[in-house]
Amino acid sequence: MAGFDDLASERSKAQFDVEEMKVIWAGSRHTLEVSDRISRLVANDPVFRKDTRTMLSRKDLFKNTLRKAAHAWKRIIELRLSEEEAAELRFYVDEPAFMDLHWGMFIPTIKGQGTEEQQQKWLPLAYKMKIIGCYAQTELGHGSNVQGLETTATFDPQTDEFIIHSPTLTSSKWWPGGLGKVSTHAVVYGRLIIDSKDYGVNGFIVQLRSLDDHLPLPGITIGDIGMKFGSGAYNTMDNGVLRFDHVRIPRDQMLMRVSQVTREGKLVQSNVPWQLVYGTMVYVRQKIVSDASCALSRAVCIATRYSAVRRQFGLQSNGIETQVIDYKTQQSRLFPLLASAYAFRFVGEWLKWLYMDVNQRLQASDFSTLPEAHACTAGLKSLTTSATADGIEECRKLCGGHGYLCSSGLPELFAVYIPACTYEGDNIVLLLQVARFLIKTVSQLGSGKEPVGTTVYMGRVEQLMQCHCAVQKAEDWLKPSVILEAFEARSMRMSVASAQNLAKFDNQEEGFLELSADLVQAAVAHCQLIVVSKFIEKLQQDIPGKGVKGQLEALCNIYALFILHKHLGDFLSTGCITPKQASLANAQLRSLYSQVRPNAIALVDAFNYTDHYLSSVLGRYDGNVYPKLYEEAWKDPLNDSVVPDGYQEYIQPILKQQLRNARL
């Protein structure tokens, strides 16, 4: 049978130790063990089946998600799963639900923005899920512009309460996940008003529904905002709308780590920077970067396995056609995505470390690294989610016609993933934040303030503005120092050029708007440099296992040279490389593809995904694609009857009509 033999023979060609690569991908032997165990637990539990998800009506889909969430919670308690294991369980259940916002945003917001007392009061309730919370920031009229939110929280000194109100239609909360049908509580962001004075946006804990009968509390209007893109996909989530009509909450339900309102109605600022009100977004953006590698690797795993099973043209002497993975065009589209999945994995690992470091510093009142953490999380969230969304769609095309079937797993993966380019900050808006950070860094060069962290390279501005790439032959592009210098020089020159152009404007804000398209490109260049440099740093660590390091080096070079090839205009126009060096990079890239080719299946096996998680007939581990595709088609509800419903009303009359006309 084609698929079985093809994948088995591919696996036998691997030139590296797949088991050791699994450890590298997972992050540690311990993480691999947890992930492996939990993925099997989910795969073997019938409640977590998802094969009919794209065919369910919204109501059935949502109820099924509630059932899965309740079952997941029950299993977490029964099996006494740790936080790490519970998070893995959520990952493998593979269904967006209110739990994500409760654990991923509501709880972190109380932790990050609540005082000690507030944490003591609310966190035990939230951890035991005696209350379920969501994150209600975005409104109908404003999402990106958080300072433009219109919901008001007016202090009433008579009763020691805040009055939460939606003064306009556009102030209706709109989008929060988990809000529509489930959450009992929300962190609501609104304008703090004291004595008619507006003190800007702050977070407030508001109870939305009764804990007895789940009905909305007086003054609260609440519902789901409707069907979203694709079948199944993000429709398992109850993204909601919420309006307040003068709803009163006690004063101590304003999150008061950043600023406090006293009983007398005085606003007291603590030593914490006000930007901490945006803190949850930094946390979630970091999570989203880690998740990007999961979504991309999943699509790549499907497309790679199928590309080894699928044969078209090129009949060989043994009577078999060519595996499509052997076409150079297929390789040049697929292997950069494989390399990107690994690159995003490692940059996500690093970002997790950076976030933990910033968090520890914040606990100790050291706020110095917050701006860089904001720039890195914003920029990398934007870069990785855009590339992943495009990558999933490319994987669908790499699978030809069958990729368009829901049973390939790719349409739903695409539909569920693409909002990541918008939520937690629109990707362009986030790149503009990075650009502001870069311009600020460039403007401070020479002022005695040394650039730190990911901008350290900017301290070598003079060298990077003048250096010439040393590449003379294709293999020179394999040297990490050569790649790094080219990426650093490109980013430096683009940031400096933007800063110089900006300086020509009398009004900096006007200049920023006018030059924003260039500024976004400079931000992309900086973020790509971070990804490349973190991959290179990873390779400097001790990497055990036969051939593992060699494969990772090839993937790192593919990622870097593919980006160089894609953004050749930047590298050439800034004079970082010559046209000759560009064509040498391309030649090197081709040879790297040949190096990866025999290892491609093993490199996707290293993700250690179960067939349940992949939920793709094309990506099956055993490669048994055709019989299963055939079997799958018959399961469609349309095939329940041979003659379809509607035949007598709609098909037969047409046929009869034609008959009459023909007789005339």
Ligand SMILES: CCCCCCCCCCCCCCCCCCCCCCCCCC(=O)SCCNC(=O)CCNC(=O)[C@H](O)C(C)(C)COP(=O)(O)OP(=O)(O)OC[C@H]1O[C@@H](n2cnc3c(N)ncnc32)[C@H](O)[C@@H]1OP(=O)(O)O
């Ligand atoms: C069934 C299964 C069951 C299983 C059960 C299992 C059970 C158990 C399970 C257990 C485990 C489950 C786990 C699940 C986890 C899941 C994860 C979560 C997934 C969530 C999904 C995601 C959902 C999506 C949620 C959302 O979507 S939520 C909404 C997000 N919304 C946005 O993202 C708005 C963007 N807009 C802005 O972020 C700003 O508005 C703007 C543009 C910056 C302008 O900001 P503005 O202040 O106007 O102006 P600037 O001047 O630019 O900034 C002013 C100054 O502040 C600075 N600064 C701006 N920012 C920041 C910032 N952050 N931080 C620091 N500084 C900042 C800036 O540098 C400047 O500094 P300076 O230069 O002054 O020094």
Ligand SMILES: Cc1cc2nc3c(=O)[nH]c(=O)nc-3n(C[C@H](O)[C@H](O)[C@H](O)COP(=O)(O)OP(=O)(O)OC[C@H]3O[C@@H](n4cnc5c(N)ncnc54)[C@H](O)[C@@H]3O)c2cc1C
């Ligand atoms: C699936 C999903 C789940 C969500 N979950 C939540 C949630 O749980 N809680 C919550 O509070 N919110 C949630 N959101 C809302 C989300 O955070 C916002 O939609 C997001 O921040 C983008 O804001 P916006 O919709 O206002 O886009 P807009 O800002 O209106 O963007 C529209 C266009 O304008 C451009 N644009 C905007 N500003 C600028 C600028 N300054 N310069 C250049 N271009 C600009 C953008 O690039 C974009 O092309 C969710 C959204 C989605 C899609």
